[in-house]
Structures are given as structure tokens and as C-alpha cells.
Amino acid sequence: MKLERVLVVGGGMAGLHTVRSLREKGFQGAVTFLGEERHAPYDRPPLSKAVLAGSARGAVEKVDELAFAFDFAEAEVQCRFGERAVGWAPGVVTTGTGVELRYDRLVVATGSVPIQLGFGETLRTYEDSVRLRERINGGKPMAIVGAGWIGAEVATAARNAGTGVVVHEARDRPLAAIFPPAVGQAMTAWYAEAGVELKCSDPVTGPPPGVDHTLVAVGARPDTRWLGEAFHRAQDGSLLVSEYLETNVPGVFAVGDVAAYRSVRYGGRHIRVEHWDNALRGPQALVPNVLEGVGAELHDPVPYFWSEQFxxxxxxxxxxxxxxxxxxxxxxxxxxxxxxxxxxxxxxxxxxxxxxxxxxxxxxxxxxxxxxxxxxxxxxxxxxxxxxxx
Ligand SMILES: Cc1cc2nc3c(=O)[nH]c(=O)nc-3n(C[C@H](O)[C@H](O)[C@H](O)COP(=O)(O)OP(=O)(O)OC[C@H]3O[C@@H](n4cnc5c(N)ncnc54)[C@H](O)[C@@H]3O)c2cc1C
Structure with a gap:
């Protein structure tokens, strides 16, 4: 299979590091980088931390401050930001403007989108974060649905701004799917100390009453419907890939939040790691498999993440x-x-x-x-x- 054109879809961290690594590893063919957001790729973790802290604390005021340093023009990468992939056929991706982009290898790095409950707002993009900051700084009481990582970080920012917060959690404690009761109880105390009202075993089905606005933070799922039926997926919509990050369709790879990779370390199970470190490391393993052939490098890191809360x-x-x-x-x-x-x-x-x-x-x-x-x-x-x- 010839290798003259690589198309990377998804203008987030995993996409950016894929593009960067292609050039660093000496690929001289055409690289096209397609991303739905109109900004160049930027770092997402500050969206629930520094961006929400606002200017009073010397925090982020422009999305450029979060952008990854990379000169696309010098690297001769054809960027198409503000354009979404809407269709796939072997060797070609169609964009929302009807343009057909042909490729020899395709890398899907489209991340995930927040799960919606039919009310309230969610947090994934810079614009979401700026909107949320304005509301938090408005001082009116807010509700957060979900006492997960993002829920806790936003509750922290709200309390730092002096805003009243009620957090509604369906399970009996924060992060019950990951940590045992003793850890959940310790974390419950952090909410109380910060003056956050945490209501556990409280699955809400509509906008909580008595608050000005609601943030829904109940997880995120990949949206891979645009790829059609040819790809093997997990139940959550993530693309099932091998330990070399290739999908079941030869020449099509997936990396970052969108991929559930086969982990040799964890008994051959497919795991999806929705964290920054995975979006950083994935491309380092992916690119040798794209350029040298599948089998060149295994992706099997020990997962790592962090959160800054309370x-x-x-x-x-x-x-x-x-x-x-x-x-x-x-x-x-x-x-x-x-x-x-x-x-x-x-x-x-x-x-x-x-x-x-x-x-x-x-x-x-x-x-x-x-x-x-x-x-x-x-x-x-x-x-x-x-x-x-x-
Ligand atoms: C608010 C927030 C805080 C976080 N904090 C932490 C933290 O503290 N620690 C940690 O470890 N992790 C954190 N994370 C997770 C981390 O940011 C993600 O794991 C990482 O951003 C994943 O990178 P990605 O490139 O796979 O996906 P994304 O960053 O989601 O990027 C995917 C990009 O693809 C675009 N896209 C989607 N569909 C299409 C399409 N069809 N066509 C074209 N483009 C498309 C999207 O618009 C997006 O720009 C946080 C995430 C969020 C949202």
C-alpha cells in the first residue's frame, strides 16, 4: 500500500501529537489535519481549572494561551480547522462542506463528547468554559449533576468564586465506579469542607429546582457515527483497535479518547483511557505503526491521570x-x-x-x-x- 497522504481527523491533543510525530519521524508526504473546532489544538484540562478561575487570579483569557506550540506552516501541514468529517468510504473522508479528502492512511482522533441529559450545559470546549465562568462569576447558585472529576473541579471553582453549589450524584458517593467506599467517604468530606452541598443517591431526571443554572457532568462518549458501519466498536461507540492502534479496517488507526485499545498488560482486554497522558503517549506508538507498518510499536502504557480539586x-x-x-x-x-x-x-x-x-x-x-x-x-x-x- 503506497504511503503518500496521511489524513488526521480530530483537532485535539491526540491529533496534534500525531501530526507532530509524523514530521519528527521524517514523513515527507502530504499531511492533512481536519478539526471541527475553529481553533488550533489546545490543552483541555485547564478548562475546568485555570480558565474558570478568571482574570482575578491571573488566569487564562484567550484560547491561544492554551494552544500547543507547533508551527503548522513550517511543517507543511494542511490544516482545515472549523470543518467536520461527516462521511467515510475506503480511502476517502467527506467533510461537512462536501469536500472529499483522499488518504493512504487515516488517523481518527476525534475524542469524545459530553453525555447530555436534555437539560443544563456541559463542558468540553473553550467556549463552554468561558460561558461557565461567566455564570459562576455571576454569583447565582448553581447545580452540578455528577460528582466525578469534572464535577468536583467545577464545584471547586464555583466555591472559590463564592458561588453556592449543590452537586447531585446518582451513586452513594463520589467516583463510586472507580474507588471503594473508604475513598469515596474521604472525598465526600472534601465537598462538605468546601461548603458544597453534595446530595448522593440522587439521580436527577430534570433541571434541579432553586438554582440559576446547571452543569451536567456525567461522562463523555465518542461520537463515531460519521464513520458508518464498517468499523468495530465498543458499546460506548469507541473504536476497537489493536495494541498497535489499528482498527479492523486496514490503514485506519484511532488514538486518544476515541479509541479502546487492546491492552496486553491487562490481559488482552480493550480499555479506553479518557485522560491527557494517553492522548500524549498514544501518538508516539501510533506513528511508527503508520509509517513502518503495523507491529512496529506497541501501545500499552500504565494509565495515569490527575485532578485538582478542593x-x-x-x-x-x-x-x-x-x-x-x-x-x-x-x-x-x-x-x-x-x-x-x-x-x-x-x-x-x-x-x-x-x-x-x-x-x-x-x-x-x-x-x-x-x-x-x-x-x-x-x-x-x-x-x-x-x-x-x-
Ligand atoms: C474540562 C476537561 C478537563 C480535563 N481535565 C483533565 C485532567 O485534569 N487530567 C487528565 O488526565 N485529563 C483531563 N481531561 C481529559 C483530557 O483532556 C482528554 O483525555 C484529552 O483532551 C483527549 O484528547 P483527544 O485528542 O483524544 O480528544 P479531544 O481533546 O476531545 O479532541 C478531539 C477533537 O476532535 C474534534 N472532532 C470531533 N469529531 C470530529 C469530526 N467528526 N470531524 C472533525 N473533528 C472532530 C473535536 O471537536 C475535538 O476538537 C479533561 C477533559 C476535559 C474536557
Whole structure:
């Protein structure tokens, strides 16, 4: 199959790093970069943090301040921002303006879109964030549906602006799908301390009464309908790709939030990691597979993400299951603590660190290495995690 034209669809972080890596790895053919948003790619995590903080705290005022440094003209990348892909056929993508873009290899990096409940607003783009900031700064009480990562960060920003917030959570605690009750209870206390009213076991079905506006933050799903029927997908619409990030259609790859990749590390299951680090690392593995042939590089990182909420830096690395044993490092009612998970062979599978970046950094190395740890030593929060290695 000749390789003269690569088309990258999706102008976010995964798309940008794909384009950059194609040129860095010496690809000299045509690169076309199509993105629905009219801006050049920008960093999304500040949308629920620095952008909401507003100018009073010296924060972001223009989307350009969040843009990734890359000279598209110098790299001879043909950018088509503000244009959406609406159709696919072998070797060609059609845009909303009716243009047909032909390719030899296609990379789909279209991310995901917030789940809508039929009321309230959502947060995904710079424009969403600026609108939300205006509302928060308006000072009128607001509701947030969903006590997940984004819900907690927006609640933090609202309280910092002095705005009253009620958070409605369907489950009995925050992040119940990921963390056990003890962790959820510790996080529940953070809401109360910040003056946020958290209503758990409260699945709302319409706009909550008594507030000026509502943010719906109940997760995001890839929108891949424009690709038609030829592609294998997971139930949430994400594209199923191999460990080399190729879809079932030869020559078509997917990376970032839109992809559920086959993880060798996690028993061959397909996993979708909706976090920044995955959108950064995915393209590094993807591009060798595009340029040198499928099989050139495996994508199988240890997942990592962070969140900044209620004055705390929360970081998680790895992947744990309910079969793993939880070991506490420190007291969950204090400002800093960690939780480690050990599998039945005492291998470290994951670390959740609150204000303990050293645990996170060491944990990341140990999880990657598959290190076996002594649980009693892990529980000693005063000793470095590395000293627990058996
Ligand atoms: C508010 C917010 C805060 C976050 N905070 C954190 C954090 O603290 N830590 C962390 O680890 N992660 C965080 N994330 C997640 C992280 O930002 C994402 O994992 C990352 O942006 C994924 O990059 P992506 O390129 O795969 O997708 P996206 O960033 O979603 O980019 C996809 C792009 O494709 C475009 N597109 C979609 N469909 C089409 C189409 N048909 N044609 C053309 N273009 C299309 C979209 O408009 C979008 O610009 C946050 C996300 C959000 C929204």
C-alpha cells in the first residue's frame, strides 16, 4: 500500500501529537489535519481549572494561551480547522462542506463528547468554559449533576468564586465506579469542607429546582457515527483497535479518547483511557505503526491521570480491580495520603496519591515493573514506597 497522504481527523491533543510525530519521524508526504473546532489544538484540562478561575487570579483569557506550540506552516501541514468529517468510504473522508479528502492512511482522533441529559450545559470546549465562568462569576447558585472529576473541579471553582453549589450524584458517593467506599467517604468530606452541598443517591431526571443554572457532568462518549458501519466498536461507540492502534479496517488507526485499545498488560482486554497522558503517549506508538507498518510499536502504557480539586492534587496511576487488596498509606481524614492496591500475588497494580507526588512517581515505576511489595511496609506512610519492594 503506497504511503503518500496521511489524513488526521480530530483537532485535539491526540491529533496534534500525531501530526507532530509524523514530521519528527521524517514523513515527507502530504499531511492533512481536519478539526471541527475553529481553533488550533489546545490543552483541555485547564478548562475546568485555570480558565474558570478568571482574570482575578491571573488566569487564562484567550484560547491561544492554551494552544500547543507547533508551527503548522513550517511543517507543511494542511490544516482545515472549523470543518467536520461527516462521511467515510475506503480511502476517502467527506467533510461537512462536501469536500472529499483522499488518504493512504487515516488517523481518527476525534475524542469524545459530553453525555447530555436534555437539560443544563456541559463542558468540553473553550467556549463552554468561558460561558461557565461567566455564570459562576455571576454569583447565582448553581447545580452540578455528577460528582466525578469534572464535577468536583467545577464545584471547586464555583466555591472559590463564592458561588453556592449543590452537586447531585446518582451513586452513594463520589467516583463510586472507580474507588471503594473508604475513598469515596474521604472525598465526600472534601465537598462538605468546601461548603458544597453534595446530595448522593440522587439521580436527577430534570433541571434541579432553586438554582440559576446547571452543569451536567456525567461522562463523555465518542461520537463515531460519521464513520458508518464498517468499523468495530465498543458499546460506548469507541473504536476497537489493536495494541498497535489499528482498527479492523486496514490503514485506519484511532488514538486518544476515541479509541479502546487492546491492552496486553491487562490481559488482552480493550480499555479506553479518557485522560491527557494517553492522548500524549498514544501518538508516539501510533506513528511508527503508520509509517513502518503495523507491529512496529506497541501501545500499552500504565494509565495515569490527575485532578485538582478542593485544594488537593489527586493523582492515580495503574489499574486496579475489586480482587485487589487495598492498603492505606496515611489517614484518609488528613490532607495527604495514598492508597495502594496489590493483586493476589502482592504485585502493585495501582496507586492513588492525594498530595503525595513522591508516592505517585515511585508507584508509577513499581507498577510498570510489576514489583511485588510487602503490604505491611506499604502501610508505613513514613517510609518510601520503594522500600516495600520484596
Ligand atoms: C474540562 C476537561 C478537563 C480535563 N481535565 C483533565 C485532567 O485534569 N487530567 C487528565 O488526565 N485529563 C483531563 N481531561 C481529559 C483530557 O483532556 C482528554 O483525555 C484529552 O483532551 C483527549 O484528547 P483527544 O485528542 O483524544 O480528544 P479531544 O481533546 O476531545 O479532541 C478531539 C477533537 O476532535 C474534534 N472532532 C470531533 N469529531 C470530529 C469530526 N467528526 N470531524 C472533525 N473533528 C472532530 C473535536 O471537536 C475535538 O476538537 C479533561 C477533559 C476535559 C474536557
Amino acid at each position: 485544594g488537593r492534587m489527586v493523582q492515580y496511576v495503574g489499574h486496579h480491580t475489586s480482587a485487589d487488596r487495598m492498603v492505606l498509606r496515611g489517614d484518609l481524614s488528613t490532607p495527604t495520603w495514598s492508597v495502594c492496591w496489590l493483586d493476589p500475588h502482592a504485585r502493585l497494580t495501582a496507586v492513588l496519591a492525594v498530595g503525595r507526588p513522591r508516592d505517585l512517581a515511585q508507584g508509577r515505576r513499581l507498577v510498570t515493573a510489576g514489583a511485588v511489595l510487602d503490604a505491611a511496609r506499604v502501610a508505613d506512610a513514613g517510609a518510601a514506597l520503594t522500600t516495600a519492594v520484596l
